[in-house]
Amino acid sequence: MPSQIKIQLPDEQLEEFAAFYEGDRSRLVGLLIRAGASRADAEDAAQEAMLAALKDWPTIASPKAYVRTVATRTLYRTWEKAERGDIAERRVTQDTMVAALDANEDADKALEMLAALSPAQRMAFALHVDGHDDAEIAQITGTHPDTVRSNRRYARQKLIRMLDSESIRKEATHGP
Incomplete structure (x- = not known):
């Protein structure tokens, strides 16, 4: 039987949290998917983060x-647990990412390219796309801002190399 959580907050704070939840939950799930999570893992991590936020709402x-911060750490713990137990291999599938990529016709290629990045590079890149600066990303991921910059730089360089090699292949097969 699931335990029920009782949280006592004034109505004004509950309404404030509800507005935040409605406005940010889907963006948070999209961020986690862009960082390499499956839809299910992203939704679970987002829900856990929102529950933690509700419990600590007056102090946040x-x-x-x-x-x-809570969602990315939850996601990392999920990945570590899966790797340690060899329970399941993480896969980013097209159906979970297409929504995050706005059903782009090149979604397959974009998914393949994102999957080629390291988890730290994907997370730094996804948080940057979500509008966070290096200092915020460092705080969220628990890394140094210089590490964040390096991860974003290496991710960008790798993506550019992949795009360049893809355009060369297209020109070779389809002409200029």
Whole structure:
């Protein structure tokens, strides 16, 4: 039997949290998917982060950063557990990413390219796309800002190399 959580907050704070939840949950799930999570793992991590935020709501200075920190750490724990137990191999599938990529006709190629990045590079890249600066990403991921910059730089360089090699292949098969 699932345990019920009882949280006592004034109505005003509950309404504030509800507005935050409605406005940010789907963006948080999209961020986690872009970082390499399956839809199910992204939704679970987002839900856990939102529950933690609700419990600590009166003390949270930056709710957006808070839920991203909790969600990414939850996602990393999920991945570590899967790797340690060899329970399941993480896969980013097209159906979970197409929504995040706005059903782009090149979604298959984009998914393949994102999957080629390391988890740290994917997370730094996804958080940057989500609008966070290096200092915020460092705080969320628990890394140094210089590491964040390096991860984003290496991700960008790798993606550019893949795009360049793809365009060369297309020109070779389809002409200029």
